[in-house]
Amino acid sequence: MSRFKSVLDQGAFAVTAECGPPKGADPDVIMKKAELLKGKVDAVNVTDNQTAVVRMSSLAACVLLKRQGLDPILQAVVRDRNRIALQSDILGASALGIRNILCLSGDHQSFGNQPQALGVFDLDSIQFVQVVQRMRDQGAILGGERLSRAPDVFIGAAANPFGDPFNFRLVRLAKKVAAGADFIQTQCIYNLERFERWMAMARERGLTEKVHILGGVTPLKSAGMAKYMKKKVAGMDVPDGIIRRMDGAPAKTQAEEGLKICVETIQRLREVRGVKGVHIMAIDWEDMVGELVERAGLLPRPN
Amino acid sequence: MITAEQKPLDEIREMIAPYKRILVLGCGSCVAECAAGGEKETGMLASILRMAAKMEGREVLINEKTLERQCVKDFVILLDDIIQDYDALLSLGCGAGVQAVGDCFPEIPIIPALNTEFLGETKDQGLWLENCLGCGDCKLYHFGGICPLARCSKHLLNGPCGGSVGGKCEINPEIPCAWQLIIDRVEQQGGFERLEGIFPPKDWSKKQGLGPRRIIREDQQR
Amino acid sequence: MGSAHMNDRERLTVAFFYCRNIPESGETERQALEKEYGPSIRLFPIPCSGRLDPVHLLSALEKFADAAYLIACPEGACRYFEGNRRAGKRVERTKEMIAMIGLEPERLGMVINTKKRPKGLGVITAEILERVKSLAPSPVLKNSRVEEEKPL
Structure with missing residues (x-):
């Protein structure tokens, strides 16, 4: 069974982190990241060719992490695989002992290093969640054919409270819950006010009773990074207050300021009703996750 | 409507290079509406290609003709009487037009002058949008x-x-x-x-x- | 080849397509200009510069002209609203096309008449001839001219 699920079932505030597989066939990179994260987090998301850049397969990297004693969350995007391949991978992942799946649309292929690739998008992320849920709970694939053995997976989806149109953001969340999502990991939160508004709406619709929501955070390394995210990453909401705060810190201590902001955000997220955990996406900064978790008062992790 | 855009001139010139008697064939339907392969565009392309040939001092016969539709056989057979004068067809039809004409005259190489783009609408003058798969x-x-x-x-x-x-x-x-x-x-x-x-x-x-x-x-x- | 032939080749032929609303562009003035310049110019009146199909510019370059120019009414003064503005964009595109086969884009152009005290056709054609006089004879016509001269 998924350790991640059992932490959430116990009612503990869960901590997940992100691990990006290498742009190569070297397993040691994964081993090193595993060492950094071991004991600091409950589960580790393994990205699936994130930003449409070719990397080691998510499933392979998940298996490597599992061997190191971590509980991996297999991220799977609908960009590269049709419904035949997606369902097949779910069965394979379960057979290999991967117990968590995060169903995503994926970044558009035009963003990555294979812009000439065909984007598949046969299913969308919500349909994908529903397909996995039926495989698990009804033991059947799309179309109704029975499986010899159903996959045993904890099903997740992403949510972006900061995209537009705001009135539809909750509809998307509700659809994902209705489709069978067990947990939700959100886009990086910098605008807590807007996030809290979104959570209030989620509570109003009773969604927080049905799904575990983990707030996403990304520590800022520099004022430049903050500005880049605000300007260049669609659907990323970095308020001016954060930019000013990063700008106000001397270059040498900007990283420290970014960590402080992140710790404060985590602490505030713990106070938001319905938030069941935090998902730390430390971009190229995995070695800082342990310290971040410690400073946020989230150590030790439950067994 | 089916939309299209003219291929880069260099690509067209490379494809027609082996031929000496070329019929530049326009289509008066969709590709005329999107200003890619109608009578006007066919005339311009033929003119440009003739000038290019003259500048290179090459003797090439380049004529033009525009059919009402290239994708309907009833119109394509109007070429029956003149086709023997040519050793290649340069079609400004959509991909469907190119193939329909090619099927009628399998002995003559047919070269596409356009890149067929999408099923779309004319949103405004000079603006076409894809809106149907x-x-x-x-x-x-x-x-x-x-x-x-x-x-x-x-x-x-x-x-x-x-x-x-x-x-x-x-x-x-x-x-x-x-x-x-x-x-x-x-x-x-x-x-x-x-x-x-x-x-x-x-x-x-x-x-x-x-x-x-x-x-x-x-x-x-x- | 004699020097007469060289002179012949060095004399450029320019095609002018002009809007009939340009001052002093009536039949009498046109004939006078043709008499003055002889085969150096060819004049084509059109109802509005916006009616000019770029294929006419290309045709002129292909068949006889070293340069082809469109003469349009001043901005805001087009009888057909904005025919002149649209014509400008089409001329630009046609220039790009001839550039792709290695012809100087200056062989094509559009001149918009001045708003204040609009110039007559004679003045504008003289100005354009001055502008294009540095162009070499068109490489498109090079071979056909030789051919035409063979019988002589």
Whole structure:
């Protein structure tokens, strides 16, 4: 069974982190990241060719992490695989002992290093969640054919409270819950006010009773990074207050300021009703996750 | 309408280089509407190619003719009397036109002068937009008359991805987020809750289930 | 080859397509200009610069002209609203096309008449001839001219 699920079932505030597989066939990179994260987090998301850049397969990297004693969350995007391949991978992942799946649309292929690739998008992320849920709970694939053995997976989806149109953001969340999502990991939160508004709406619709929501955070390394995210990453909401705060810190201590902001955000997220955990996406900064978790008062992790 | 754009001149010149007697063949239908392969564009391309040949001092016969439609055999057979004068056809038809003409005259190489783009509408003078995939199973009714398959970059059927900001698509801020358009339209028509259900996976068998599609209508046959 | 032939080749032929609303562009003035310049110019009146199909510019370059120019009414003064503005964009595109086969884009152009005290056709054609006089004879016509001269 998924350790991640059992932490959430116990009612503990869960901590997940992100691990990006290498742009190569070297397993040691994964081993090193595993060492950094071991004991600091409950589960580790393994990205699936994130930003449409070719990397080691998510499933392979998940298996490597599992061997190191971590509980991996297999991220799977609908960009590269049709419904035949997606369902097949779910069965394979379960057979290999991967117990968590995060169903995503994926970044558009035009963003990555294979812009000439065909984007598949046969299913969308919500349909994908529903397909996995039926495989698990009804033991059947799309179309109704029975499986010899159903996959045993904890099903997740992403949510972006900061995209537009705001009135539809909750509809998307509700659809994902209705489709069978067990947990939700959100886009990086910098605008807590807007996030809290979104959570209030989620509570109003009773969604927080049905799904575990983990707030996403990304520590800022520099004022430049903050500005880049605000300007260049669609659907990323970095308020001016954060930019000013990063700008106000001397270059040498900007990283420290970014960590402080992140710790404060985590602490505030713990106070938001319905938030069941935090998902730390430390971009190229995995070695800082342990310290971040410690400073946020989230150590030790439950067994 | 089927839209198209003229290929780069260099590519066209490279393809016609081996031939000495070329008929530049326009099409008066869709590609004329999108100003890519109608009579005017055919005349211009033929003129440019003749000038290029003259500058190189090459003796090449380049004539032009525009058919009402290249994709309908009844029009293509109008070439029967002149085709023997040529050793290549340069077609400004869409991909369907090029193939229909090619099938009528299999002995003569046919060269495409256009890149066929999409099924779309003339939104404004000089602006054409893709808005139909020809999927064989129209679901526009459910989406306020705006197709998420053709107009959302990720073909999402259950709402906008997280990259929809200010009504724009994350992959190209020049294009509107199809889902913003759908939501606005459906809201305006008072059916927001219609979008709250989970829309099932698309049945692609209607598009590619049995290979290239054909339509047979006995009542229309000879 | 004699020097007469060289002179012949060095004399450029320019095609002018002009809007009939340009001052002093009536039949009498046209004949006078043709008499003055002889084969150096060819004049084509059109109802509005916006009616000019770029294929006419190309045709002129292909068949006889070293340069082809469109003369349009001043901005805001087009009888057909904005025919002149649209014509400008089409001329630009046609220039790009000839550039792709290695012809100087200056062989094509559009001149918009001045708003204040609009110039007559004679003045404008003289100005354009001055502008294009540095162009070499068109490489498109090079071979056909030789051919034409063979019988002589």
